[in-house]
Amino acid sequence: MSLPVLVLTGALGAGKTTLINRLLTGAHGRRIAAIVNDFGSINIDAELIAGQTEEILGLRNGCICCSLQGDLLRSLKTLLDRTPLPELIVVEASGVSDPAGIIEALYDPVLFGHVTVEAVVCVVDAQAITDDGTVTHDPLWQAQVAGADLLVLSKATGLSEAERTRLHALMAAQGKSRLYDPDRDAEELELLLLAPETVQSGAAARLAGLPRAPVTADRFATLEWTRDGALSMPRFQRAIQTLAPGLLRAKGFIDSVDHPGTPLLFQLVGRRATVERADPATAPGCRLVLIGRAGLFDPDAARALLEGC
Ligand SMILES: Nc1nc2c(ncn2[C@@H]2O[C@H](COP(=O)(O)OP(=O)(O)OP(=O)(O)O)[C@@H](O)[C@H]2O)c(=O)[nH]1
Numbered sequence: 001m002s003l004p005v006l007v008l009t010g011a012l013g014a015g016k017t018t019l020i021n022r023l024l025t026g027a028h029g030r031r032i033a034a035i036v037n038d039f040g041s042i043n044i045d046a047e048l049i050a051g052q053t054e055e056i057l058g059l060r061n062g063c064i065c066c067s068l069q070g071d072l073l074r075s076l077k078t079l080l081d082r083t084p085l086p087e088l089i090v091v092e093a094s095g096v097s098d099p100a101g102i103i104e105a106l107y108d109p110v111l112f113g114h115v116t117v118e119a120v121v122c123v124v125d126a127q128a129i130t131d132d133g134t135v136t137h138d139p140l141w142q143a144q145v146a147g148a149d150l151l152v153l154s155k156a157t158g159l160s161e162a163e164r165t166r167l168h169a170l171m172a173a174q175g176k177s178r179l180y181d182p183d184r185d186a187e188e189l190e191l192l193l194l195a196p197e198t199v200q201s202g203a204a205a206r207l208a209g210l211p212r213a214p215v216t217a218d219r220f221a222t223l224e225w226t227r228d229g230a231l232s233m234p235r236f237q238r239a240i241q242t243l244a245p246g247l248l249r250a251k252g253f254i255d256s257v258d259h260p261g262t263p264l265l266f267q268l269v270g271r272r273a274t275v276e277r278a279d280p281a282t283a284p285g286c287r288l289v290l291i292g293r294a295g296l297f298d299p300d301a302a303r304a305l306l307e308g309c
Pocket residue numbers: 010011012013014015016017018019045093094095153154155156157249251267268269274
């Protein structure tokens with residue numbers, strides 16, 4: 001029997017982890033394993049998903065479309081040895097992954113007959129597009145959208161009908177007509193994601209024959225920052241404001257001297273930042289991953305700023 005694999009792609013902060021958590025917490029009773037790939041060396045995504053499934057494997061410090069292809073294969077083999085076997089494996093790519101590279105790894109002869117990539121799904125951040133239309137000009141964004149069987153819209157709550165129509169037209173212009181909004185098409189979308197073999201538009205097979213997209217990780221600069229103790233929230237906010245122009249994505253857990261004993265989850269996508277209470281069981285201290293545009297984001301300067309918090 002070949003295990004179905006669902007590959008989830010999408011830009012940095014698009015909403016991939018949120019979609020996986022939604023899937024894992026559904027009342028469907030399916031045994032789902034997840035492999036999540038964080039670009040940095042701190043595995044924030046695995047922590048954000050842990051608790052929803054016992055089968056979560058985190059791949060860090062690289063990208064499964066290139067440097068971590070071997071780790072992806074090893075993780076899949078680990079899952080294939082589990083008893084009971086998962087019924088579905090979801091592979092969450094990092095936001096900088098080229099889908100063709102992931103498929104290249106998954107079409108490894110060692111896995112042949114054991115796993116089948118049934119569908120490639122791309123999460124498209126509606127807010128990012130309405131905030132800044134130029135995101136759709138990015139070759140990586142285009143490769144992720146073009147390489148998908150279907151698209152899932154995130155952050156679409158509150159969009160006007162005119163904006164939705166414009167988004168559908170934009171996706172149609174990319175040759176994509178299958179665009180699902182979890183707020184409106186929740187049931188149909190869940191059925192498709194749980195049974196990816198029914199998606200059937202053959203993106204994986206097409207991607208397997210494609211050259212890699214002209215996208216490389218050196219467009220990005222990253223910083224992983226940890227501290228055993230707490231930080232000052234007002235100073236942290238000022239530091240983030242200073243860094244924001246060069247940042248694309250930041251996330252992680254923080255302990256604040258202003259809220260002792262309350263672990264916080266910090267998220268930044270583009271210019272939007274949120275801080276919320278994290279799971280109370282979160283390990284104490286601060287663990288942050290910051291990803292910026294190479295040349296605009298200086299990890300050493302960012303580290304110095306954070307140390308001053
Ligand atoms: N309002 C709203 N926020 C969302 C939605 N999906 C994701 N978010 C928020 O967007 C931020 C990033 O979401 P994630 O699910 O972590 O995105 P991701 O694609 O896994 O991010 P990376 O893997 O780090 O690139 C978080 O603050 C989420 O709460 C959505 O549909 N609506």
